[in-house]
Amino acid sequence: MGEINKVFKAISDPTRRKILNLLGNKDMTAGEIAEQFSISKPSISHHLGVLKQADLVQDDKRGQFIYYSLNSTVFQDLIRWLHDLLEVDRSGEGEGKNEGKRKISKGDN
Numbered sequence: 001m002g003e004i005n006k007v008f009k010a011i012s013d014p015t016r017r018k019i020l021n022l023l024g025n026k027d028m029t030a031g032e033i034a035e036q037f038s039i040s041k042p043s044i045s046h047h048l049g050v051l052k053q054a055d056l057v058q059d060d061k062r063g064q065f066i067y068y069s070l071n072s073t074v075f076q077d078l079i080r081w082l083h084d085l086l087e088v089d090r091s092g093e094g095e096g097k098n099e100g101k102r103k104i105s106k107g108d109n
Contacts, residue, residue, distance in 0.1 A: 003054065007078060010054035015039070016047050020070065023057060027069040 010016055019033055034044040048068060051057040055074050059066045 004078075004081065006054040007056065007074065010050050010056055013047070013050075015043075016051055019044075019047055019051065020056065023068055023070045027060075027067040029065045029067055033068065 011020070015037065018036070022028060022033060022036060030041070030044060030048060033048070034041045037044060048057065048059075052059065055071055057068050058071050059068050061067075
């Protein structure tokens, strides 16, 4: 999955996560999204831009309006990447590759 840093940056912000939750229910215009927040429309536009750069949302012009929707492919890629990172045994019997490694606590630095 390319550009994973952009994905993590995009989902690190609570406003953007709320936008993603809203779009998980239905496609929305920027105005409809902005109605759900007490921040300026330019701020919403900025957040949508970050989400678009990470390819988490897509826009589609319909008449005079631009509708935003989730790009589920990127979420599927993210889940696959996390799954591979943990090397989860598909049978549910195995542990991740880090099994047995010492966990570092705050005092271990």
